[in-house]
Amino acid sequence: MDLLTPDEAAVLDGVVTALVEARRGIAAFQALEASLLASAMALGVSRADGSRGDGDMPVREIAAEIAAALRVSDRTVERRLVEAQRLATRFPATLIALTDGRVSRAHVDVIVAAGERIEDAGARAVFEQAVLVVAERESASRLRPVALLLAERVMPTTLTERHESAREERRVEVQDLDDGMAQLLAVLPAALAHGIRARLSAMATAVKDADPAESRSHDQLRADLLSDLLLAGEPSGHDADGQLGAIRAEVHVTVPVLSLAGVDSAPAVIEGSAPIDPDTARVLCAGAPGWERVLTHPVTGTVLAVDRYRPSADLRRTLRARDQRCRFPGCRVTAAHCDIDHVHDHAHGGATAHDNLAHVCRRHHTLKHHSAWTVTLTADRTMTWRSPTGREYPESPAPPGIAFTTDGDPPPF
Ligand SMILES: [Zn+2]
Known part of the structure; x- marks a missing residue:
């Protein structure tokens, strides 16, 4: 192995110096972003305190405004707002260290995760001081066990008390994997x-x-x-x-007709979510009590018609096939878990027709009715959301392709 020539060493030295500087700059920008999010959160919290009822609506309104501008989901923004506020108000020394580029965002996440359970501000400051010394010379992954230990040392509560509050976080989630699989995750007491x-x-x-x-x-x-x-x-x-x-489980599956007939192997789709293999889809469809034929435009994928049996149920399914999920920008809540909203209020003459109805999840339905967000639906099925600061976000339904959906109704053919 040859040694670097003096010239090569000089080049590498320049690159390393520049990288260290770049990382310092990135840390400073991340600190700036956190501070900005914390200010937005403070605005929401102060408005929520002053408002009559409707709890966190001002925060949600602000989260939706930021989310649409950054093209991320507003749930993500709401979480980041809370995290930023926690960092700014509970870990001020850590935020300063990030601003100075002495620690990275990864270090900050470790410090906050380990220290967030320390309720007492004085104890937390002691923890922060001790953990930052280590953070400035160790990698984030090596910092984690040290941070947990330091947090444990200043923690005034017992494991019993902490388990009591940790149990409040028990839950069940589904995360989609590749190849038609998904992961069912349950967070439970260890026993x-x-x-x-x-x-x-x-x-x-x-x-x-x-x-x-x-x-x-x-x-x-x-x-x-x-x-x-x-x-x-x-x-x-x-x-x-x-x-x-x-109570029986219900899953809505969209299957391309040629796959169902065995002609093609295009994947079926669990409503608004993960693709599943055609064989599984055929088994599920064989057990389905009925069929719904959805005719879509071959190029644009726009839903053109659904064979009609009962008008109201058909309209419902036309909308479901068209929207597939909540129509707020970036929202992934599936249509089955959404409200069907009259875009132009029914009470003010809005028609119960496909050009005035859209799936909106409970969260975004309330946002529309109880905040300054407004929405319009145009003939080409585009929904335009107008934010409190006047920005406009057009939202189009997902193109579903040529598909059949199954439902509890008699076969149409
Ligand atoms: Zn939604």
Whole structure:
């Protein structure tokens, strides 16, 4: 291995110096962005304090304004507003260190994650001072365990108290993966999570023991048993009168007709979400009680017509096939979980027709009715959202392609 020549060393030295400077500049800009978001949040919070009712509406109104301008979802902006405010008000020394470029955004995330549970401002300041010393000389990943330890040292509460509040965050989420798969994620008290896996393992072993020809792996069996229990089991602990057990899962799937006929292998789509493979789609459709034919323009993908049976239900499905998801810019809430909104208010003469109706999720429906955001729907199905500062954001429905949707109605052909 040859040594660098003096010339090469000089070039590399220049690059490294410039990179260090660039990272310092990036950190300073990130600090600036956080400060700006914190000011926007402060504006929202002070307006919310002064307003009559409607809680966080001023914050949401502001988040929607910023989100549309930056072309990101307003939920993301709302989260960033909260994070920025937390950084600016609870970790001021860390924000200054970021502004100076002494630490990176990654360090800041570690410090805030470790220190956010420290309620006492004095204890938090002690933590910040100690953790920043380490942050200025270690990578963010090496900082994490140190930060957790330092936070633990100044924490006045016991693990029991902290578990009590951590339990409040329990939840279930779905994250789409590639190849027609998705990940079901449950955040639970550790004892329950381990108990669930242990029970599934014991069941999987029992299945294997009962049938030596069983070819599924333990992993596959655990996954199948989990699905079976959750889709068909009854929650006895919550279900005094048996009503919860009667609730059945409902998934809306759009299938290109040629795939259904086996001519083509274009993927089907779970409404507004992930593509699934044609074989799974054919199995699901075989069990569907009815069909809805959606005719779309071959080039633009615009929904032209849906075969009609009952006008109101058909209109509903035409809209669903057209919109697929909430029509606020950037929002991904699927149509099944949206309200159908009269764009021009029904009470003021707005028609119940496809050119005056659109899917809007509950969050953006309330935003439209209780803030300065306004919206218009034009004949080409474009919805134009007008923000409180007067910016305009046109939003078009997703082109669905030629498709069939299944629903609980008689077959049209
Ligand atoms: Zn929405």
